[in-house]
Amino acid sequence: MVGEVRQAARTSPQIGRAAGPDGALRVEGVELALPKGGAPLLRVDLRVQPGERVLVTGPSGSGKSTLFRALAGIWPFGRGRIGLPVGADAMHLPQRPYMPIGSLRAAVTYPAAPEAFEGEAVRAALDAVGMSAFAERLDEEDHWAQRLSGGEQQRVAFARALLHRPGWLFLDEATSACDPATEARLYGLLAERLPGTTVVSIGHRASLSAHHDRTVTVGVDGDGVGQLVGC
Numbered sequence: 001m002v003g004e005v006r007q008a009a010r011t012s013p014q015i016g017r018a019a020g021p022d023g024a025l026r027v028e029g030v031e032l033a034l035p036k037g038g039a040p041l042l043r044v045d046l047r048v049q050p051g052e053r054v055l056v057t058g059p060s061g062s063g064k065s066t067l068f069r070a071l072a073g074i075w076p077f078g079r080g081r082i083g084l085p086v087g088a089d090a091m092h093l094p095q096r097p098y099m100p101i102g103s104l105r106a107a108v109t110y111p112a113a114p115e116a117f118e119g120e121a122v123r124a125a126l127d128a129v130g131m132s133a134f135a136e137r138l139d140e141e142d143h144w145a146q147r148l149s150g151g152e153q154q155r156v157a158f159a160r161a162l163l164h165r166p167g168w169l170f171l172d173e174a175t176s177a178c179d180p181a182t183e184a185r186l187y188g189l190l191a192e193r194l195p196g197t198t199v200v201s202i203g204h205r206a207s208l209s210a211h212h213d214r215t216v217t218v219g220v221d222g223d224g225v226g227q228l229v230g231c
Contacts, residue, residue, distance in 0.1 A: 024047055025168070042064075094172045099153060
């Protein structure tokens with residue numbers, strides 16, 4: 001399977017990526033396609049300014065998560081151009097965050113090494129996201145993907161963001177397993193503690209719009225191809 005994907009990436013048209021000079025994210029004339037056959041999935045024209053908070057909504061299966069993969073450089077299939085901010089420090093929080101087997105400290109500090117942050121900073125991040133009960137278990141080793149609930153794993157991912165303080169944060173249904181009150185708390189933390197971070201979220205709950213400056217919606221044409229336009 002991996003070999004097939006690599007071969008498809010070599011033989012199919014690919015999305016161009018370049019550094020943008022003005023600090024904005026520019027997705028220009030991008031058509032995301034499926035690996036085999038190149039059938040179009042989603043057409044995108046989008047500009048996100050530094051410090052902006054943008055919510056992307058639309059039907060399930062319309063290509064929103066694939067757009068995030070393209071922004072991360074792990075989905076080359078299609079055509080068009082993505083202009084990335086020069087020196088952008090980006091973090092992606094998926095719906096099911098990666099949980100390494102090992103200490104809880106390592107799970108919270110990922111992708112950095114466990115010793116990259118002081119213990120007090122890690123405990124404070126867990127406390128902020130409502131996981132103070134785990135703050136004294138940092139050196140406990142376990143298979144945390146099995147030990148923690150989906151909502152707890154998503155809160156750990158937000159704790160990572162608070163620690164790393166990325167310039168750009170992409171959230172793909174990153175609070176889908178949380179109740180509305182917890183979701184509001186987590187997004188409130190981003191506004192309070194990461195005020196300069198650019199946030200781009202994928203989500204379906206109407207309540208998410210209150211935590212973003214604007215909302216762009218994927219529409220689907222008669223051929224089943226998604227269309228996202230957001231200046």
